[in-house]
Amino acid sequence: MADKVLMKGNEAIAEAAIIAGCRHYFGYPITPQTEIAAYMAKRMPKIGGTFLQAESEIAAINMVYGVASTGLRVMTSSSSPGISLKSEGLSYLAGADLPSFIVNVQRGGPGLGGIQPSQSDYFQATKAGGHGDFRMIVLAPASVQEMAELTVHGFDLADKYRMTSMILADGTMGQMMEPVSLDFKIAEPVEKPWATTGTQMKREHNIVNSLFLSPDVLERTNFERFKKYDTVCENEVMYEEYMMDDAEICIAAFGIAARVSKNAIVEARKRGIKVGMIRPITLWPFPEKQFAAAAEKVRAFISVELSMGQMIEDIRLAVNGKAPVTLCNRVGGMIPSPDEVLDAIIKVSEGGNN
Amino acid sequence: MVIFDKPHALADVPLHYCPGCTHGIIHRLVAEVIDELGIEGKTVGIAPVGCSVMAYNYFNCDMIEAAHGRAPAVATGVKRALPENIVFTYQGDGDLASIGMAETVHSAARNENITVIFINNAIYGMTGGQMAPTSLPGQITQTSPYGRDVNHCGYPIKICEMLSTLDGPEYVARVAVNNVKNVRAAKKAIKKAFENQVNGLGFSLVEVISSCPTNWGLTPEKALEWVESKMIPYYPLGVYKDRHADSNE
Amino acid sequence: MAKLTFKTDNCKGCGLCVNACPKGVLSLAADKINKKGHHPVEAVAPEKCIGCAFCATMCPDCIIKVEK
Incomplete structure (x- = not known):
């Protein structure tokens, strides 16, 4: 090394x-x-x-x-x-x-x-x-x-x-x-x-x-x-799964949004919320099989993005209606804080299916 | 004894150009120069967008088709990657003097060691005869149906005059192919533009005043007369810049 | 006397060679049509050819070979 x-x-x-x-x-x-x-x-x-x-x-x-x-x-x-x-x-x-x-x-x-x-x-x-x-x-x-x-x-x-x-x-x-x-x-x-x-x-x-x-x-x-x-x-699909083994909620995020989301996941886990993340590393080809498989296990997805919701469309296509997919976003150069992501997780875990 | 035959660097295929279009003459001159300098095996040509878009089929050297106006940038990439190769662009007036003006000026300013063959026939031929940046004042085209009104759409751009104000370029010359004498002078200029590159001297551009019988609405013969009577007076022939003029005499 | 050979099928009948010839050797064949549908050039007075290659110099389609 x-x-x-x-x-x-x-x-x-x-x-x-x-x-x-x-x-x-x-x-x-x-x-x-x-x-x-x-x-x-x-x-x-x-x-x-x-x-x-x-x-x-x-x-x-x-x-x-x-x-x-x-x-x-x-x-x-x-x-x-x-x-x-x-x-x-x-x-x-x-x-x-x-x-x-x-x-x-x-x-x-x-x-x-x-x-x-x-x-x-x-x-x-x-x-x-x-x-x-x-x-x-x-x-x-x-x-x-x-x-x-x-x-x-x-x-x-x-x-x-x-x-x-x-x-x-x-x-x-x-x-x-x-x-x-x-x-x-x-x-x-x-x-x-x-x-x-x-x-x-x-x-x-x-x-x-x-x-x-x-x-x-x-x-x-x-x-x-x-x-x-x-x-x-x-x-050539590349992705990272984080705490997905027992997850009931799946966050989707890439780049800086994934780093913020990891902190929020750790906090949510402390509160007993079973949340994990799939982090696409290749955005194209998109890890659609991984999201489709996750849709068989989890009850909701949250797409954390620094956009008005772009990757969320690919997640919805992959999930194919099997679970709700909500957006947690900031735009214009703003970055969501771990607390904002945590709030989104809590909201979904409390049954807010949007 | 063979006095005249197709040069080797020119592919043995029919050209798609209209009857009497002088693109074919200029293609041949470029190919003759490539033959005479023995550089076909290391030459890479860049075709433009416009009537000569398919020039990549007409030269036997390696060829690249560029986006509209971008040939000098593509040539820059090729030459920087393969400095021992010979790189030329072949561009029309819309490609070089309108959409690709920035690429033209900046490759000249960098004295990029490439050869640029610029065909000026004062019209967009491929798209059916629209006004070009080099269309003459008063010239009737599809998009200047009442004649080019300089108060409305401005004046033609004189590329050689403009580029010769730059410190960068090595050689800038304007020639024509409307008669045997001018064709021979054109070949001499094109040869020099390639020799300059072989000798590492830098950016060499030859503007060739050409005809477009189809879109000018003239017979091939009358189109060449129009070159003589209208184009050349507005675009005077000659060498506009030659940094090594003395050493070449 | 020089010899002219034409790739007649590639001729577009533009006539630039006819105009360039100083000796009146060439003409467009009014009674012939080539594959492209043009009246191709032909040597109507080949014996007058001096091999100056003016015709080939002005031919945009490179169809003329000149030998002496």
Whole structure:
């Protein structure tokens, strides 16, 4: 076990990306994720990599598209309004089946919103990353250690499935400092015969492209891509169960909301309320089987979110009417306190089925 | 003895362009230059959105299709990742001078070591002939049916003049392909724009005044006359910036 | 005398080569239609060809091969 170092969440992502072999970073300043860019600006020149401050988020994501086309590991990071600008590029990356790694350190919205933590880009990340039918692997860390681990994992998954994987964090996760172990196992490099690195006059030319003017061909590429997504759903779901063995109430929460909820669960247990938590680590693929299974055991779900209730829709779909699902939320950069979550638990345990 | 034949870097497939559209001439010039410099095996081309969107099918080097206007950003990524490769973009006026203006200006300002081939035919061709950022004052298009009124929608953008004010770019030149003499001069400029990259000199852009017979509503021959009589007077040909002009003489 | 070869099926009958030829070698074949439905170029006076390749230089579809 390697020594731990004290790092900010944003810095942990940056260092983990370098350890994962990423040598190309393109970004545009936006709070609260600028530490990633600052870290890369310092480190990349020292290790023969590229740090480039792009003229916009749109340019940055298209620089990512360029590097991804060559098969090399590449990333960009931003925060909510910046991710909206990148959504064009995310769609093209998906349409061209390119691997890439994106970080969204969310802030409150909509519009310019605020700069405090939020989880209100859940829909955008898991369902509407851009135009057209496509998915991204969405990873939701709840500690600085996970910020680093899921970064390495995110690069591996992106290469394995030729997809974008996105870290969906928030301002708290980005700014908080915790001890981190950076001792990672990196997956074997994936062959990329499709990459545009020059034919060397030895093969037919490779084309990276998302344009398919024949509807039958475009339909086929979509069907094939979604078969790949099925494999991702089958193999790559990650979640944590906390005190679920005897739970009668199940909290669903990710990221910072899960950390707050753990404290509330400990307090509720002291009062004899049997409550546990399922914490999705992959938001897409969503741990729907785990929630469906929990619905056979518990009598109610509470979705704790820093949004007006976005993940709650996926929980309701998974639970399929077998138990009530209520929302406990704060928005706009506000974070629910453990007491607020505890109050929600007590209310549900006292039979408030909403 | 073969005096003239299809260059190797140009794919042996029919082009989808309209009859008399000079995109085909410019494709061929780029391919001839790639052949002459012996760089096909290490060249990566970036296609735009617009009439030349399917340029990825027409060059035998590796090709990438970019989002509208983003080719210089994509090229930046490729060149930073593979500095030994040769990277070029091929973009029309809507792509380069309207939606992609920020990418154009900033890649030039960074003196990104790439080659940009900019086709200016003063119209959006692929979508059926709408007003372009380079449409001439008074020019009738689908979206300027009474002629481009500069009081309403402003003036055309002169890319070469504008970029030449920047400290960044290495080489900025405007050529045309409306007659044999100009085609030969165009090839010379395109070759220089690629040689500059091979020599590590930086951002080189060649604006090629081109025609659009279909959307201009002219025969191919009349369209080339329109290039001569209307386009070139507004967009004078020449080298607008060449940082190493002396050493090249 | 130079020799011209045409990929006739790829000709779009735009006539730019006809205009470029200084010797009147070329013409669009009014009585022929190629696969694309165009009247393709043909050499009506091949003996006058001097191999200047002006035609090929102006051909947007790269259908002309010039030999000497």
